[in-house]
Amino acid sequence: MTQIKQIQSHLTISGTLLDPYAAGKIISLCAESDDDHLSHAYKLFLQLSYRTKFIWNTMIRSFTAKNEAFKALTIYKTMLRSGYLPNNYTFSFIFKACCTDHLSLGFVFHSQAIKLGWESYDFVLNGLIHLYSMSGSMGPARTLFDSSAARDIITWTALINGYVKSGQVSAARELFDNMPEKNAVSWSAMIHGYVQVGLFKEALELFNQMQICGCRPNHGGIVGALTACAFLGALDIGRWIHAYVDRNGMELDRMMGTALIEMYAKCGCIETACSVFDKMLDRDVFAYTCLISGLANHGQGCRAIKLFGRMKNEGVAPNEVTFICVLSACSRMGLVDEGLRIFKNMREVHGIEPGVQHYGCLVDLLGRAGMLEEAKKVVRDMPMEPDSYVLGALLNACRVHGNVDLSEETVENLVERCIDHGGVHVLLSNIYASSKQWHCVVKVRKGMEEKNVRKIPGCSFIEVDGKVCEFVAGDRSHVLMEDTMLLLFGIDKHLKSTRKCMAFNH
DNA sequence: CTAGGGTTAG
Structure with a gap:
């Protein structure tokens, strides 16, 4: 970079810097290196009175590559206003820029590409197929694909990704199988x-x-x-x-x-998992969040919270998902004060507005700890409508702490909002059962039959000796079922004797 | 100077 700057100084002194070809070379060299140099290239770009299409294209390409699609598109508009016509290169760059966050603008640029005769140019066409695929417009994507005279791996893959993104896996698979290469x-x-x-x-x-x-x-x-x-x-x-x-x-x-x-x-x-984390050279919010969640799921909430602190020290900003994981770690450990503090800091320190999911965590935190009144108050005062997770957390807390009245109220609330899937009614019936109100159990079960709601059975996988086994709730067909049940009873007994005072359900 | 891919949640 120092050498580039030296050359630039020479050109400035000799008065040839404003020569568009020399400047173009400098700009493309700067733009290809890191962020700092891109802003240098941009300054130089602004000083030029005459710009070649190559220079415009380079600026558009570079800002797109640095995840500044908006800036790239702004430059494109300036280019048009200054009377320059975009060429095939320009279009391949701007369609790429539109893919991230400006899909509808991409459609406008498509018609410009048609007018200027670049639509069927292979690189442009591939960019367009990608654009329509990313927006889920598989009709136009398919039409463009069919119109292509020179389909290559890129063309096929772009369309496959479109079907994948819109959830049409079998369509994607069919294309995949038909790919020539x-x-x-x-x-x-x-x-x-x-x-x-x-x-x-x-x-x-x-x-x-x-x-x-x-x-x-x-x-x-x-x-x-x-x-x-x-x-x-x-x-x-x-x-x-x-x-x-x-x-x-x-x-x-x-x-x-x-x-x-x-x-x-x-x-x-x-x-x-921890040792992989330690080996990573570059740990971002995803890596941290993933391990925090893993620790929380392994009952190591304290380590999860410590890791959350380390994240702060290393200058990695948590995001909304991180908070869901940390709050659920607190919830499972019964760390109510810590959880409340973190919830409060979300907005005040990190500038992240709590979403409905965070309120769900808060309800779960209070509910598991037996603070049902406080949990109920959160549901009542939260700034948005509670969803099935928020009310589900409240209902689960009612079950753990045997509060039949609040369960009924919560289920009514769920029914009113039409988020009463089968699991909700099963939960309510279990709550009645544990308080021995058998007539109510029958009532709920009958109601479910009448409304024809069924609970989808839970299922899980585990691999043993390289073979993946699938387990469905209620399924007792596995050959080692008896041994498994014995072991489970043993674990259950052990847990109940050691953790009697804590609500470690779910 | 050109295009296609991948990460975190209850």
Whole structure:
């Protein structure tokens, strides 16, 4: 960079800096390096009285690459106003800029591209297919795809991503199977598609098949497969993938690190999750949040809160999800004061306005601790309508602390808002059962039958010896059921004797 | 000077 600046000084002295070709070279060199230099390039850009299209394009491209799409589009508008016509390069850059946050503007620019005759130019067309795919407009995306004379991997993958994003996995899969050629990005897109809709086994199958086809997975594919492992409890496969990452010298970047932490935490290996976290060089809010959540889920609320403090010390700002995780850590540990303090700091220190989910955590925090009146007051005074989680937390607290009256009131509230899914009624019936009001139990069950509401059975996965087993609530068909039940009773007894005073339900 | 992918929640 110092050398670039030296050259620039020479040009300034010799009066040739305003030569557009020399300036263009300088600008593109600056713009390609880091943020600071982009603002330097921009200053230089503003001084120029004559700008080539190359210079305009470079500025638009660079701001887009630095996640400043709005700035890029502003420059594009200035370009038009100054009487310059955009070319194929310009359009590929601005469609990319529109993909993040300015989809509808993209449609306006599409008509400009048509007028100027660039629509069917391959790079522009791929950009357009990507744009429509990202906005979920699969009709136009498909039409453009069909109109393409030179479909390549990019074209196919852009459309596949569109179907994935709009939840049409089978349409995505059909395209994927018909692709003339696949690479790591297309495999990764399809794996991610399965993960998004919860088809984790299919995601892992595809990951497997990818390797059989001789395609080396990239970071995206690895991240997708690890996420699938996390949800399936597929620890052995997850470990294998981790070993693959190490063996191939793949960088433990933020996303890879977070995916590994999530996998280990969800598979019960919280210590390994911590050591992955420690090995990461660059830990962002996602990595922190993921580990905080993992610790909370392992009953290590104090460590979770400590990590939250460390995050602050290292200058990583928490976001709204982080607060959900920390608050739920407090809730499970019964740390009411700590939780209330953190809730208060959310707005006052971190400038994050609590959302309905944070109120849900607050109700849960107070409710589990037996402060039902306070919890009820939060529901009454919160600035937005309570949702099923808020009322569900209150109802659960009623169950734990045996408050039948407040449960009835809460269920009525849920019914009024039409958020009374099957689980709500089952919960109420259980509450009646534990207070031995059998006639009420019958009434609730009958009401459910009449309204034809059913509770969707809960289910979970765990992998044993490399095989993924699925368990559905109420299912007693597993070969080791008797041993399992005995062990569960043992654990339950142990918990009840050691934690009698605490409400550790749910 | 050009394009496609991936992370955190109860």
